[in-house]
Amino acid sequence: MSAKAEAYSSSANLGPGFDILSMAHTAFKDIVIARTIEEKGKIIIKSNNPKIPLDPEKNSAGLATKILLQEKGIDEGIEIEINKGIPFGLGLGSSGASSVAAIAAVNELFELKLTQEEMVKYSMFGEQASSGSPHPDNVAASVYGGIIAVTSVSPVKVEKIPVNLDFKILLISPQGEREGKTKKAREMLPSKVDLSLYVKNSRYLSSLILGFIKGDKELIKQGLNDEIVEVAREPLYPHYKKIKEIALKNDAIGSCVSGAGPTVLVLYDDNTNLDKIKVESLEVCKAFGLACNFILAQIAGGVKSERLN
């Protein structure tokens, strides 16, 4: 028996929404095929990307699958074949998408009838394997599609944010996959925050969410800022500040760090001078010794799965 699922990349945080907000996009996707195998209780991971760990405890798809099977009392052996389309370590939710696609494929394979919230819950264990912390934002976006807010983690609750503005997505992404990047980035975070920064960030968060719902570009621009997490991790993306300046100068709707970086996310529309943003950003990347790719994308839908046989 086998089943297949595909899950899109995502940009988590969206400025002030650390571990809360995330957006699925069409930039890249992972495809996972789950097959039953003869050896009971065994999980085998295969992948076209030789750089990801194949130990099921260390692979995001492997650990999530292991815990799901354990909790459901399933002792079948499983092979998880991960066709990685999403480069990892760039802030594009790569580990999360593998985890989501694996959970969706296994759900299909054993007809488990998991709800979307249950899929998020199990997929979060995959993030534990890859970043040492079960952060929910990337996996929630890959499960639901669109822009989501995680409103609770225990129990998991996710809301899709209505988006009433037409915009497109530019990702400015330094080349080279970075091992253990999100784990390191989470270790850089402060354990306490100043009250005045907390208030500023809360204002950004409310502006951003209202901006998407009302379709108000100014509110989105005002909200797509962060004084806490992006600032604490600045050494991971020294190119970001200058690129954001360039994007805003050229009439982008807004810009922020994608997930834990180093990719920079730019939201733009027909009023934006995209060519100028690309030319000037390339110079900034070069100045920091980075070769950057430009990826154009749109908001993506949620995970899709199908039974193969």
Ligand SMILES: Nc1ncnc2c1ncn2[C@@H]1O[C@H](COP(=O)(O)OP(=O)(O)O)[C@@H](O)[C@H]1O
């Ligand atoms: N299935 C997987 N896909 C991608 N990365 C994985 C997977 N399983 C484990 N990893 C590990 O997770 C880390 C990448 O995750 P992370 O740093 O969170 O970046 P990303 O933003 O791409 O998710 C790498 O160290 C990688 O080896």
Ligand SMILES: N[C@@H](CCOP(=O)(O)O)C(=O)O
């Ligand atoms: N909220 C998380 C998101 C990490 O996203 P990634 O795509 O960089 O793994 C964080 O900021 O740590």
